[in-house]
Amino acid sequence: MFDDSAAPGPDAPGPDGFGTAVPGLDLDRFRAFFAEARPGAVTGPLRARVIAGGRSNLTYEVTDGSGRWIVRRPPLGHVLATAHDMSREHRVMTALAGSGVPVPETYALCADPDVIGAPFYVMEKVDGTPYRDAAELAPLGPARAAAIGERMVDTLAALHRVDPDQAGLTGFGRPDGFLERQVRRWKKQLDASRSRDLPDADALHARLAANVPAQSPPAVVHGDYRLDNLLVDADDRIAAVLDWEMATLGDPLTDLALLLVYMRRQAPGPGQGDAMRAAGFPSPDEVAARYAERSGRDLASLGFYVGLACFKLAVISEGIHYRYLHGQTVGEGFEAIGAAVEPLLKSGLEALEELGEE
Structure with missing residues (x-):
């Protein structure tokens, strides 16, 4: 007789990772919503899987056996909706459709938390690879890696050429005073997660606050472009630019500077690999030069922006370190994050010194 005591239950995920029960997404309730929002889209039983990606929001792939969709919602148990605003992600991607910036097509936004327990939106499943490690790019060879890097830069420049008003993004952010607010914001974040003395943090903040440059013409800012x-x-x-949860209207050179800091870091942080250091991939200097050529923007004050990007990443890392010390992190690798803070702060100070700032 067949012994099914060890057989998977009907809700268990199959070999492809899809199942009928996933945390945070009630498929029956989702089906009822989506069938009304997109009549005829769903034609069979739904299955789903959680996929990696995103800074903190949960991402699911849902299929009925023929169609496939991506669903995004805030983290489980999250209560501060303003920190994970689904409508902002949905709005910016919807606005950028047809702009020349590749984004997934958006299908539906649900602002009612009663449907699955949180607001969510549904978008197109785009085929492509999010290269994270240099080993993933290595089989392509230096020439293809170079082409990918150049297109990465060109796509960023294309984003920064989009007219926010023409795209329907008026009021999406407050460009005036953007840089000053960024300096204040990250200092406030640092003060909320201090667990040790960091004199370079205070020095870097003071230098940034005293040397805010004239702002670059405002644009749509991705917020975590890499x-x-x-x-x-x-x-x-x-094929697509993803993870728009930090998007706003502001100074676009903050996007370029953060990208450059990611490229220059010797040790990648959580969720960030070393793909941009693969053989053939453009160097940070080449990236900056290509961006200047494609965007037409003045990079004379780039040292300030790099200093600000270093400060931002240092504060984020210190916050993770603080939560690790208080047993509030889940997963591996967090024990090393604290060691990344001081090198980032020193890099920020060096960026300002190279610019000759006082």
């Missing part, structure tokens, strides 16, 4: 937040297709083209 290679592993892009999907690259089989022809090495950028």
Whole structure:
């Protein structure tokens, strides 16, 4: 007789990772919503899986056996909706459709938390690879890695050429005083998670506050632009820019500077790999030069922006370190995050010194 005591239950995920029960997404309630929002889209039983990606929001792939969709919602148990605003992600991607910036097509937004327990939105499943590690790029060879890097830069420049008003993004952010607010915001975040004396943090903040440059013409800012937040297709083209949860209107050079800091870091942080250091990939200097050429923007004050990006990443890392010390992190690798803070702060100070700032 067949012994099914060890057989998976009907809700257990199959070999492909899809199942009928996933945390945070009630498929019956989702089906009822989506069938009304997109009549005829769903034609069979739904299954889903949680996929990696995103700074903190949960991402699911849902299928009925023929169609596939991506669903995004805030983390489980999250109560501060303003920190994980689904409508902002949905709005910016919807606005950028047809702009020349590759984004997934958006299908529906549900602002009612009673449907699955939190607001969520549904978008197109785009095929592509989010390259995170240099080992993933290595089989492509230096020439293809170079082409991907160049297209990464060109896509960022294209984003920063979008007119927010023409795209329907008026009021999406407050460009005036953006840099000053960024300096204040990250200092406030640091003060909320201090667990040790960091004199370079105070020095870097003081230097940034005293040397805010004239702001670059405002644009749509992604907020966390890097290679592993892009999907690259089989022809090495950028198929989609993902993870818009930090998007706003502001100074676009903050996007470029953060990208450069990610590229220059010797030790990647959580969720960030070393793909941009693969053989053939453009150097940080080459990235900056190509961006200047493609965007037409003045990079004379780039040292300030790099200093600000270092300060931002240092504060984020210190916050993770603080939560690790208080037993509030889940997963591996957090014990080393604290060691990344002081090198980031020193890099920020060096960026300002190279610019000759006082």
